[in-house]
Amino acid sequence: xxxxxxxxxxxxxxxxxxxxxxxxxxxxxxxxxxxxxxxxxxxxxxxxxxxxxxxxxxxxxxxxxxxxxxxxxxxxxxxxxxxxxxxxxxxxxxxxxxxxxxxxxxxxx
Amino acid sequence: xxxxxxxxxxxxxxxxxxxxxxxxxxxxxxxxxxxxxxxxxxxxxxxxxxxxxxxxxxxxxxxxxxxxxxxxxxxxxxxxxxxxxxxxxxxxxxxxxxxxxxxxxxxxxxxxxxxxx
Numbered sequence: 001x002x003x004x005x006x007x008x009x010x011x012x013x014x015x016x017x018x019x020x021x022x023x024x025x026x027x028x029x030x031x032x033x034x035x036x037x038x039x040x041x042x043x044x045x046x047x048x049x050x051x052x053x054x055x056x057x058x059x060x061x062x063x064x065x066x067x068x069x070x071x072x073x074x075x076x077x078x079x080x081x082x083x084x085x086x087x088x089x090x091x092x093x094x095x096x097x098x099x100x101x102x103x104x105x106x107x108x109x
Numbered sequence: 110x111x112x113x114x115x116x117x118x119x120x121x122x123x124x125x126x127x128x129x130x131x132x133x134x135x136x137x138x139x140x141x142x143x144x145x146x147x148x149x150x151x152x153x154x155x156x157x158x159x160x161x162x163x164x165x166x167x168x169x170x171x172x173x174x175x176x177x178x179x180x181x182x183x184x185x186x187x188x189x190x191x192x193x194x195x196x197x198x199x200x201x202x203x204x205x206x207x208x209x210x211x212x213x214x215x216x217x218x219x220x221x222x223x224x225x226x
Binding site: 031033040041042043044045048050087091095097099100101102 | 115151152153155200202204212213214215216217218219220222
């Protein structure tokens, strides 16, 4: 079966750095997405990785290792507004998106 | 660019009535749109894939006669929850893929919160 694992919840301090991991087992791979979802709102696109390595976009970076079936989202200089759920999603061989359950990130002052 | 608009944002209805939710791609054409349902503290659950000009593809366990999907144009898909019951209360979200973008990421509507009394 297809499976995406990410931690259910994480807590970090304002101004710090946090890494949210995502591991996947899917039938084929055509890219990995990270989305941010604030409570009661729809998800918004954060990043896309299809090749191994690190993609940096401002305070957010996303890393991919296809051989390990592993990705992480790195958030730097955390702000209170970063409190949200972070969803990892993989596009499989049929170009269908397989979603992780999401990681709820709690930022404390 | 790549804006998806969903309407209504929230709706309250009586049990047994039908509710229609609209999903529009405002600045791009979407041959395919996706409908999700999300219960509190849970992840997105894909309900169906809406295809312009043809029948929707439903995920296993989703009743096609209860959740009617119509994708009559390249910018509009509608989801109708028929004979709604309290257990249908949920957050319904649509998304569309802008095929003009290399990454093919999904753009989501604002979501529609349905409460069935």
